[in-house]
Amino acid sequence: MLLRHTSSEVMERSALTINPAKTCQPIGAMYAALGLHNCLPHSHGSQGCCAYHRSTLTRHYKEPVMAATSSFTEGASVFGGQANLLQAITTIFGVYNPDVIAVHTTCLSETIGDDLVQIIAKARSEGKIPEGKHVIHCNTPSYQGSHVTGFASMTKAFVTYFADPQAEKTQAINIVPGWVEPSDMRELKALAKQMGVEVILYPDTSDVMDTPYTGKHDFYPKGGVTVERVQASGGSAATIGLGLSASSPAVEALQSKCAVPGTMLELPIGLQGTDRFIDTLHKLAGVEVPQEITDERGRLLDLISDMHQYVHGKRVALFGDPDQLVALTEFLTLLDMKPLYLVTGTPTPQFEARVRKALGGNTPEAKIKAGAQADMYLLHQWIKNEGVDLLIGNTYGKYIARDEDIPFLRFGFPILDRVGHSYFPSVGYKGAMRLVEKILSLFMDRQDRDALEERFELTM
Ligand code: SF4
Numbered sequence: 119m120l121l122r123h124t125s126s127e128v129m130e131r132s133a134l135t136i137n138p139a140k141t142c143q144p145i146g147a148m149y150a151a152l153g154l155h156n157c158l159p160h161s162h163g164s165q166g167c168c169a170y171h172r173s174t175l176t177r178h179y180k181e182p183v184m185a186a187t188s189s190f191t192e193g194a195s196v197f198g199g200q201a202n203l204l205q206a207i208t209t210i211f212g213v214y215n216p217d218v219i220a221v222h223t224t225c226l227s228e229t230i231g232d233d234l235v236q237i238i239a240k241a242r243s244e245g246k247i248p249e250g251k252h253v254i255h256c257n258t259p260s261y262q263g264s265h266v267t268g269f270a271s272m273t274k275a276f277v278t279y280f281a282d283p284q285a286e287k288t289q290a291i292n293i294v295p296g297w298v299e300p301s302d303m304r305e306l307k308a309l310a311k312q313m314g315v316e317v318i319l320y321p322d323t324s325d326v327m328d329t330p331y332t333g334k335h336d337f338y339p340k341g342g343v344t345v346e347r348v349q350a351s352g353g354s355a356a357t358i359g360l361g362l363s364a365s366s367p368a369v370e371a372l373q374s375k376c377a378v379p380g381t382m383l384e385l386p387i388g389l390q391g392t393d394r395f396i397d398t399l400h401k402l403a404g405v406e407v408p409q410e411i412t413d414e415r416g417r418l419l420d421l422i423s424d425m426h427q428y429v430h431g432k433r434v435a436l437f438g439d440p441d442q443l444v445a446l447t448e449f450l451t452l453l454d455m456k457p458l459y460l461v462t463g464t465p466t467p468q469f470e471a472r473v474r475k476a477l478g479g480n481t482p483e484a485k486i487k488a489g490a491q492a493d494m495y496l497l498h499q500w501i502k503n504e505g506v507d508l509l510i511g512n513t514y515g516k517y518i519a520r521d522e523d524i525p526f527l528r529f530g531f532p533i534l535d536r537v538g539h540s541y542f543p544s545v546g547y548k549g550a551m552r553l554v555e556k557i558l559s560l561f562m563d564r565q566d567r568d569a570l571e572e573r574f575e576l577t578m
Contacts (some may be wrong), residue, residue, distance in 0.1 A: 120517045120520060121498060121517050121518060121521050123298065124495060124498045124499060124502065124521075125499065125502075126499055126502040126503050127499075128496065128499045128500070128503070132491070133493050134465070134491075134506060135490050135491060135493050136493050136494070136495035136496075137479075137493050137494035137514065138463045138490075138493050138494070139437040139438065139461050139462055139463035139492060139493055139497070139511070140264035140265060140266070140462070140463030140464050141174065141264065141265045141531070141532070142167075142170070142171070142260040142264075142265060142268075142440075143222075143258035143259065143260040143262070143263050143264065143265060143267050143268035143271075144161055144163075144167065144171050144222045144224055144258045144260060144268055144495055145170075145171045145174055145175065145265045145268060145273070145497065146225070146264070146266055146268030146269030146270070146271075147159070147220070147222035147257075147258045147267035147268035147269065147272040147497070148161070148171050148172070148175060148183070148185055148222065148268075148269065148272060149175060149265075149269055149297070149321075149323065149327075150220075150268075150269045150273050150274075150321045151218075151220035151222070151272055151339075152175075152183065152274035152323055152326050152327060152342070152346070153303075153319075153320060153321025153322045153326065153343060154220065154276065154320070154321060154324040154342050154343060154344075154348075155338070155341070155342035155343060155344045155345070156216050156217035156218065156338045156342070156344075157217065157218040157219070157220050157221050157338075157342065158184060158185065158186055158210055158214055158216040158218070158220070158338075159184075159185040159186070159222070160185065160186045160187070160188070160206065160210065160219050160220065160221045160222070161185060161186070161188070161201075161221075161222060161224060162187075162188045162199055162202075162203055162221050162222065162223050162224060162227045162232065162234065163187065163188060163190055163199075163224025163225070163226045164190040164191075164195075164224070164226055165187050165189050165190075166187070167187070167225075167226070168185055168186075168187035169223045169311045170179070171185065172185050173421055174532055175255055175327075177485045177532060177534045178531060178532040178533055178534060178539075178540075179300075179327040179328070179422075179425045179540050180328050180526065180537065180540070181326075181328070181329065181489075181540075182335070184337060184338075186204075186210055186214075186219070186225070188202040188203050188206050189202060189206075190202060190226060190227070191444055191447075193228060194521070198231075199227050199230065199232050200230050200237050200240070201234065202363055202563065203221070203234075203237050203241075204237065204240065204244070204246060205218060206432065207241045207246045207247065208246050208374070209254050211246070211248055211251060213249070214337065214508045216251075216253060216338065217250075217252065217345060218251070218252045218253070218254060218256070218345060219251075219252070219253045220254050220255070220256075220272060220275070221234060221238070221253060221254070221255040221256075222255065222256055222257075222258045222259050222268065222271075222272060223255075223256075223257050224258070224259055224260065225260045226256075226459050227258060228257065228259035228261075229259075230309065234255040235255070235436055237483050238253050238255060241253060246567045250399075251278075252279065252345065254275050254276070254278075254279040254280075255275060255457055256271035256272045256274070256275040256363060257271065258267070258271060258272075258416055262465075262476075264439075264463055264464040264465075265297075265362075265411040265439075265464075265531065266297055266363050266364050266439050266440065266464045267464065267465075269297050269321075269364050270363065270364050270365065270366070270367045270368070271321070271367065272321075273294060273320070273321055273364070273365065273367070273368040274292065274368045274371050276320055276321070276343075276348050276368065277348070277351075277368050277371040278371060278375070279373045279377060280345055280348040280349050281348060281349065281351050281352040281372055281375055281528075282349040282350070282352040282353070282370075282376070283352050283375055283376040283377070284352070285339070285349055285350050285351070285352040285353030285376070286353045287353045287355075288316070288350070288354055288355065288356040289316065289351050289353060289354075289355050289403070290316045290317060290318050290350070290351075290353075291310070291315055291316070291317050291318075291355060291356050291357070291358060291399065291402055292317070292318045292319075292320075292351045292353065292354045292356070292357035292358070292372065292378065293306060293310070293317050293318070293319040293357075293358050293360065294319075294357060294358070294359045294360065294365040294368045294369055295319055295321075295322075295360050295361075295365070295552060296302055296319065296359070296360040296361025296363075296364035296365045296385055296441050297361065297364045297439055297441065297442075297531070298360075298385065298440065298544070298545060299539050299540050299543065299544070299551055300323040300324040300325075300327045300328040300341075300540050301324070301539070301540055301541050301542055301543040301544075301546060302543045303321075303322050303327060303429065304324040304328075304449075304543065305317060305543035305545050305546045305548065305549060306319060306360075306395075306545060306546070307319055307322075307324070309395075309396070309399075309546055310399060310409065311409070312408055312410060313396075313399055313400065313403070313405050313406075313407065313408060313410055314403075314405050314408075315403040315405055317347070317400055318343065318347050318350060318351045318354060319343065320343040320347070320351070321340055321342075321343065322341060322343045322350055323341065323342070324339040325339055325340050325341025325342070326339045326342050326432050327540060328541060329341070330567075342522075350489075351372065351376075351378070352372070352375070352376035353376070353378075353504050353543050354378055355378075355402065355403075356379050356380070356381065356402045357369050357372055357373070357378050357379070357380040357381070358380075358381050358383060358395070358398055358399070358402070359380055359381070359382045360383055360384075360385050360386060360395070360441075360537075361384065361385045361442075361445075361477070361535060362382055362384065362440075362441060362444075362472070363397065363439070363440045363441050363442030363464060363466055363467075364439075364441055365382070365441075366382060369382060373510065374531045381398055381402070383395060383398060383443040384441065384444050384445050384448070384472070384476070385441050385442060385545065386445070386545045386546060387442065387445035387446060387449060387544050387550070387553070388445060388448055388449025388452065388550050388553070389415070389418060389419070389422075389449065389452055389546055389547070389550055390448055390449070390452060391448060391449065391545075392415075392545065392546050392547055392549075392550060393415075395545075396411060400486070401408055404437050411547070414547040414548060415547045417547070417551065418550050418551050418554075421551055421554055421555075422452075422453060422554060425554065425558055426453070426454065428558055428561050428562065428578075429453045429454065429554075429557060429558065429561065430453075430454040430455070431454065431455070431456065432455045432456065432460075432507040432508055432530075432561070433455075433456050433458050433505070433506040433507045433508070433524065434455055434456060434457045434458060434506055434507065434508045434509075434510060435458060435459040435460075435497055435500070435501055435506040435508070435509050435510070435524075436457060436459070436460050436461075436510045436511060437461045437494055437497050437510075437511040437512075437515065438461070438462060438510075438511050438512055438529065438530035438531070439464060439530055439531065440462045440464050440466040440469050440472070440488065442529065442530055443460050443462055443473065444469075444472045444473055444476050444567070445476070446510065446529070447460065447473050447476040447477060448476035448478075449550065449553070451476065451477055451478060451480050451481070451494060453554070453557075455508075456480070456484075457477065457481060457484060458481060458483065458484050458500075458504075458506060459475055459484070459485050459497055459500045459501065459506065460484065460485070460486045460487070461486075461487050461488070461492040461493065461494070461497045462487075462488045462492055463489070463490065463493060463497060464488065465488060465489045465490070466488040466489075466550075469486065469488035470486045470487075470488070472485045472554075474486070484498055491502065494511075494514060494518065497518070498518050498521075498522075501518065501524070502522070504559075505524070506524060507524070507525070507561075508524065508525050508526075508527060508542040508557065508561075509522075509524045509525070509526045509527070509533050510527045510529050510559065511528075511529065511530055512528065512529070512530040512531055512533055513528060513531055513532060513534045513535050513536070515528075516535070523558035525561065525563070525564050526560070527556055527557060527560060529544070562578055565578065566578075
């Protein structure tokens, strides 16, 4: 009993979070910055913050994560970190030679009130930023929001700093993919390519956080969207933003800065989400959907109809990032499962409304909560009061799963104790098939484990 102190009595809390269903803002900013080619993320704060952000990303992606820090000590904590950042910019361009330094703040530098716009302007006026190089920034006070907020803010910074309203007008479609895995970004590009649509996708962490083994270390991997492509996105025909929480700020900024019309969709996880993504690409780009994509969709439908009896009516608890939870809810509902308890630590306006819409009038008894008190302790309490058949969330859910003996599907961020998420997509029809396969395997393994000897079947 690892979480033996979790009581089943749910009490109203206003100023206490226990086992938050989120992580810190700069981690998201760092992940987004890694999706820019030749970019070195820079954490404006203490070394400890930067070490935590890097190690969390490294543990999830099993890849080295390069990032710099302003290395605040007592002096910077009292007088501000301007001198540290100016020195850091000089050192980084001199030693590591990135195209871009992407600076995010931390709790400490935000509390001091460091003005990054002013510091970056000073660095430029003092000639510390070489010709053709860039320093961009976003503010990521971690006592607000979550890693999703940080990801959204850094993605918006790509637009604010680089998107060019005077860029040549093209038929390209911008895709802002939201917080998904490198495998998902790769799959989104592959689907667009199959449809013959030129896309500019950013951030793009494919070939950065899932690099092939070559025997040599590239400080800057070959992947990531280039600055030139982000600049060109200002002339694209349209933008598709995936995941309202992670992508809306960038899509809105692009629309207002460069007049590129934006369409916001929920993440293309599951059948309906992928249908909407494919249909939107088809309409915006004026292209036909190729037969191979239609066939892929048909195989997903076939799998669902063949195996539906194993998942029908199963009760599910979910925690994690809002965009992923909404998309998963819609797909689980299509599978005739019952998403009953949902918590996200990311403060998300309209979260309950989005989940209810995804439920489509099903499971009206579902309990849904977002924000600081929507933590894993509360989720565990709900489960203790009325159990579920499946738990879905990041690695931290394993304690609840073990205590309550519930099959556990690892999904989201961070996943520290399994592999696969960065290699196999969850988006698209193929991703949906993988999700169904994983859910089925969990239920079938459980059925095998619990079967009486005389009911232990070779085929199921
Ligand atoms: S101090 Fe703030 S920014 Fe640093 S690791 Fe903690 S929550 Fe994140």
